[in-house]
Amino acid sequence: MPENLKGGIEPTELDDELGEGINKWLTPLRLVELRNRFSRDGFIMVRDIVPDAVRARTRAEVLDLLDRYAERRDLYLKTTGNTPRLMSVVRSEFIADNGDLVTKLYQAKSLIHALSQIANEPLLPCASKDEEFLITRQEKVGDTHGWHWGDFSFALIWIIDTPELECGGMLQCVPHTTWNKSEPRIHHYLCTNPISTYGFVPGDIYFLRTDTTLHRTVPLNVDATRIILNLTWAARKDLADGPAGDDRWWEDSTVSAATKYQG
Numbered sequence: 089m090p091e092n093l094k095g096g097i098e099p100t101e102l103d104d105e106l107g108e109g110i111n112k113w114l115t116p117l118r119l120v121e122l123r124n125r126f127s128r129d130g131f132i133m134v135r136d137i138v139p140d141a142v143r144a145r146t147r148a149e150v151l152d153l154l155d156r157y158a159e160r161r162d163l164y165l166k167t168t169g170n171t172p173r174l175m176s177v178v179r180s181e182f183i184a185d186n187g188d189l190v191t192k193l194y195q196a197k198s199l200i201h202a203l204s205q206i207a208n209e210p211l212l213p214c215a216s217k218d219e220e221f222l223i224t225r226q227e228k229v230g231d232t233h234g235w236h237w238g239d240f241s242f243a244l245i246w247i248i249d250t251p252e253l254e255c256g257g258m259l260q261c262v263p264h265t266t267w268n269k270s271e272p273r274i275h276h277y278l279c280t281n282p283i284s285t286y287g288f289v290p291g292d293i294y295f296l297r298t299d300t301t302l303h304r305t306v307p308l309n310v311d312a313t314r315i316i317l318n319l320t321w322a323a324r325k326d327l328a329d330g331p332a333g334d335d336r337w338w339e340d341s342t343v344s345a346a347t348k349y350q351g
Contacts, residue, residue, distance in 0.1 A: 096188045099195065102142075107198035109139045114202055122206045129284065130263035130301030134244075135293050137202060142193075143246070143291050149189050150223055150248050150317050157182040158225060159341075162349040164234075167269040167335040171234025171304070172349055177338045178223035190221055194319050199244075203295060203321070207242060211321035214240050216331060218339045219320050226257065226314040230351065232307040235274045237267035238298030239331035241323035247292040251312035259286045259294070262302040269333045277302055299326070 097105075113136050114122075126132045138146075158176040165173060183190050193199060194213075204211045214220050219240055226232065250257050262281045285306070286294070296303065298320070308314065335345035 097192070099192050102189075102192050103196050103198050105142065106138060106196050110137060110198055110202045113137065114205070119205055123208055126206055126295065126297065127208070128263070129261070130297035131259075131261050131284070131286065132206070132295050133292065134206075134295050135291065137199065137293060138193075140291075142189075143293075145189055146193065146246060146317065147248050147291075149187055150246075150315065153178050153183060153187055154223055154225055154315065157186065158223075161337060161341055162351070163337055163341055163346040164349060165236070165335055165337055166345040166347070167272065167333050168234065168236045168267075169272045169274045170347070171236060171274065172232055173234060173337055174226070174228070174231045174307075174349060174351075175233060176225045176227070179339060180218045180220050180222060183221050183223065184217070190317065190319075194220055200321070203242065203244065206295065207297075209323060211242050212324065212327060214320055214322050215327055216240075216336075218336060219331075221320070222318045222338055224316050224318070226305065226308055227311065229309060229311055230307050231314070233305045235278075235302055235304040237265070237300070237302055238320065240320050240326045241297060241299040242321045243296045243298045244319045245294050245296060246317040246319075247288045247290055247294075248315035248317060249290050250288050250292075250314045251308070251310075253287045255310050255312040256306045256308040257312065257314040258306045259288070260284065260304050260306060261286070261296075263297070264300055265302040266300065267302075269335070274302065299323070
């Protein structure tokens, strides 16, 4: 592969390709249904928001970036009650500097407009560049993205690879919860709210309200591969408040909120 993937499809061409499919898929009735479910559950499946060809090209780029820029993380995070982060990551700046399609998807007006309609509020670029996109790979027994929330409100998650349900790797969610970094109270939320669990197949895409939906991936119980691409956008309130705390573990494994995982 070339040192970087810049070039390829023009942004306007990609936007037209996405917009054509979205206009057929996001009918007025479907919009009402998705908006209601997203408000209620903090989660919806939106696999058909992009065509098969775009999903295939995105998968190829993600796998290439993983091959060249993956960094392992094995830590606990204090601001989420010392829940674990056990996975490899490709940081946002490596994606921005060496990828192509991912950055164009992040800026695609037709995609952002559709998601904003579903969220019933505008999706805005993150103020923190390291939050815009992230690739993660779980592959070992016990690998998980432990219970957490997001500093920014919206995430579009692309399931690049995922094992059979019996292997773990599903998503679990508790919507309508609040992140207090000094007192996260995760066990309280787990004991006082229903937990929804979602399984996936490769190629699925879901839209998540990350700031008010406590969520995690179920730990892998065998060596298996779960790869995702995460695109993150802000709500207006996020830009006013900004992220707090030294806990951006994907960017730097030595942040003050992180402690080394003792497996």
